[in-house]
Amino acid sequence: MNCKLKICHAKLSKKNPPSRVVDQIIFSGSISCRQPHVLVIPFPALGHVAPLMKLATKIAExxxxxxxxxxxxxxxxxxxxxxxxxxxSSSQIMLVSIPDGLDLQADEREDPHKLMTEDPQADTECTACVIADISVGWALEVAEAIGIARAAFVPFGPGSLALSLHIPKLLDAAIIDPNGFAVLNYGLISLSNEIPAWNRNEYTRSFPTEPNVQKIFFGSTCAAVQVFKISKWVLNNSVYELDSPACDLIPSVLPFGKIVEWAPQENVLGHPSIAWFLSHCGWNSTMEGLSMGVPFLCWPSFADQHHNRNYICDVWKIGVQLLPDENGIITRQEIQINVKALLKNDGIKGNSLKLKEIARKILVEGGSSFRKFDSFISQIK
Known part of the structure; x- marks a missing residue:
């Protein structure tokens, strides 16, 4: 089933900041009450928008x-x-565009609730749920103030999400300091024996040479964690069967499987001539490659990419990692050696095909992700 698209533009101004625009969209009469309505708000970066756009399509179906x-x-x-x-289709996705809002005064951007004092006195029964990326948590706070059900969307893997939710415990145990730095020089940060540990130098939230950046980044991470306290659901683009220990540490999580469809990468990975996938190990790419049964050549850079690499190489055993030399450089010799090793490794090829089959089964009727997504739809209808 395809979805009908409707395009419109919402005006953003000093008297109409992002939170007020969301307020107006919720109360707008542009979508009739003949069926439930969901408002979806991604973080404005392609890697965050892509999975939410696919999710929106599935919901509309x-x-x-x-x-x-x-x-x-x-x-x-x-x-x-x-x-x-x-x-x-009788369903529709209304695409709403808003300016970035950079012309607003600083004090108007700091408090998204400032202009929410006026009650539109409108019927809110049409809007069943607001789904927002955790990086735009203010949208979920607006929904809470209005009394709309809320779902936080997490675009990265459940392992990194579980780590974020355990920040208070990590602070209490002095494993990280108040700025988010890992305290142990050569130790590992571990949540359980079944979840790959984080090396201090690869810790998702450490910027050792940039203390100001570290303070801002860690502060935003802590703020994002608070969003989960006001969310009924935590939606995650993951597969429970592949990371159940991490999923079990996350209350209300709904790992509904691979929903990313961001052409042309998926089309390329699905081509029978593809032998391996050189990847930075971002979560979207990880799920795409895994679902297509393609072995990985891993070249992570920052954030959760190192931890995703640990899953790919050490837990799932569907790839090999590129190691830098003493100068921190990935040389052409290193790439050549690992490409040859990857092409000769029947074990990695076999594991990749097994995970592809697991990913396929969880999405069809009766599969775990199918059931979780169906339950979510039933609750918001």
């Missing part, structure tokens, strides 16, 4: 109207990617 809010830059890319799509 179940007879639920969806309003998808983007900044103008991202909105234009979404429209371009939708060219030629069929529009023959």
């Amino acid at each position: 179940h007879g639920i109207d969806v309003t998808f809010v983007n900044t103008e830059f991202i909105h234009a890319k979404i429209i371009a990617s939708m060219q030629g799509k069929a529009e023959n």
Whole structure:
């Protein structure tokens, strides 16, 4: 089933900041009350927008109207990617664009609730749920103030999410300091024996040479964690069967499987001539490669990518990692050696195909992700 698209633009101004725009969209009459309505708000970066756009499409296929809010830059890319799509469904996705809001005064941007004192006195029964990326937690706070159900979307893996949720315990145990730095020089940060540990030098939230950056980043991470306290659901683009120990540490998590569909990478990975995938190990790419049964050549850079690499190479055993030399450089010889080793490794090829089959089964009727997503849809209808 394809989804009908409707395009509109919301005006952002000093008297109409992002939170107020969200407020207005929730109360707008642009989508009728003939069926439930969900408002989806991604963080304005392509790696965050892609999985939420796919999720919005899946939701609309179940007879639920969806309003998808983007900044103008991202909105234009979404429209371009939708060219030629069929529009023959009774459901619809309304794509709403808003300016970035950089012309607002600083004090107006700091408090997203400032202009929410006026009550529109409108019927809120149409809007069943607000789904927002954890990086735009203010949208979920707006929904809470209005009394709308909330779902936090997490675009990275459950291991990194579990680590974020355990920050208070890590602080109490003096494993990290108040700025988020790992305390032990050569130790590992571990949540359980079944979850790959984080090396201090690869810790997701450490910027040892940039203390100011570290303070800001760790502060934003702690703020994002608070979003989970006001969210009924935590939506995660993951597979329970592949990381059940981490999923079990996350209350209310719904790992609904691979929903990412960001052409042309998926089309390329699915081609039978592809022998391996050189990847930075971002979570979207990890799920895409895993679902296509393609072995990985791992070259992580920062954030959760190192931990995803640990899953790929050490837990799932579907790839090999590139190691830098004494100068921190990945040499061409290192790449050549590992490409040859990867092509000769039947064990990695076999594991990749097994995980591909697991990913396929969880998405069909009766699979774990199918059941979780179906339950989520039933609750918001």
